[in-house]
Amino acid sequence: MELRVLMYFVTVVQEGNISKAANVLHLSQSTLSRQIQNLEEELGSILLECDQKPIGLTDNGKFLYSRAQEMLQIANNTTEIIKSNELVTGELEIGVGEDRMQELVAETFGTLVRRYPKIKVNLHNVASDLIPREINRGILDFGFVSNQTNLADFHQLPINYQDRWGILMKKENPLKVNGTITPTDLANQRIILARQNGLIRGFKEWLGNVVKQVRFVGTYDMTVSMHSLVRNGVGMAVTFDRDTYHQESSEFTFIPLNDFTTAPVKLIWKKDRPQSQLEQLFISEFQHVKP
Numbered sequence: 001m002e003l004r005v006l007m008y009f010v011t012v013v014q015e016g017n018i019s020k021a022a023n024v025l026h027l028s029q030s031t032l033s034r035q036i037q038n039l040e041e042e043l044g045s046i047l048l049e050c051d052q053k054p055i056g057l058t059d060n061g062k063f064l065y066s067r068a069q070e071m072l073q074i075a076n077n078t079t080e081i082i083k084s085n086e087l088v089t090g091e092l093e094i095g096v097g098e099d100r101m102q103e104l105v106a107e108t109f110g111t112l113v114r115r116y117p118k119i120k121v122n123l124h125n126v127a128s129d130l131i132p133r134e135i136n137r138g139i140l141d142f143g144f145v146s147n148q149t150n151l152a153d154f155h156q157l158p159i160n161y162q163d164r165w166g167i168l169m170k171k172e173n174p175l176k177v178n179g180t181i182t183p184t185d186l187a188n189q190r191i192i193l194a195r196q197n198g199l200i201r202g203f204k205e206w207l208g209n210v211v212k213q214v215r216f217v218g219t220y221d222m223t224v225s226m227h228s229l230v231r232n233g234v235g236m237a238v239t240f241d242r243d244t245y246h247q248e249s250s251e252f253t254f255i256p257l258n259d260f261t262t263a264p265v266k267l268i269w270k271k272d273r274p275q276s277q278l279e280q281l282f283i284s285e286f287q288h289v290k291p
Helices: 003-015 018-025 029-043 059-087 099-115 128-136 197-213 223-231 244-248 277-286
Strands: 090-096 119-124 142-145 154-158 165-170 190-194 215-220 236-240 252-256 266-270
Touching (some): 003 018, 003 029, 090 128, 090 277, 099 119, 099 277, 128 266, 215 223, 223 236
Parallel strands (some): 190 215, 190 236
Antiparallel strands (some): 165 252
């Protein structure tokens, strides 16, 4: 049963006779009559009472008319949605100051790209404290920041997002801890930190008085750099357990930090700048992010 034939059937019912319906559909009366007859044969049931003026419906005809209208409406709505998706175009410049946000941004934009295939995104690895300046300069459209206070000129959307932070180390040299790592467990240990001001401050505050006993031996920008430093025995890295490579690799052990939280992340964009349809969709996606 084709949608085209259902449209013919609905038009006949709405016009009240074959002649008017054929004119509306730009078909000959014989062609339209044959299509309706084929439909009745396919369903094994008489649908129209052609001896009535206007044409009447049998019980099965009434049922099919109701369902056909619903099916045609669904098909029409689906077509409109697909066409409107094709009209969404554009390119976004996004600053990601927190490494832990890069995967989430990629996941979220992946959802948008599948829905709107003509859009593009450029991710920029920018220090969190520089992102507001880059947005003001027009280099970035959006940015993710933490520990920023001077944001009066920006819209701010707190991101409902959580990570489990911990220590990544070589498996053959694990810390002797029970379940989670406390500050005292890290005394006299060599520690590598992500080059993020918010994380560095937060981690040192978490260490408390033990901070003087910890040996900070390096920083990293990218996950691959962190893995290389840990693999070669430079030290143990403070990171988050979102990269499945931590979990699946036979080289490393990841142990969570006890009661450690980082500053909340916010999505920011300029207040006085008009928003494109793509920008509005991007904001909407992050309003529904789940931790």
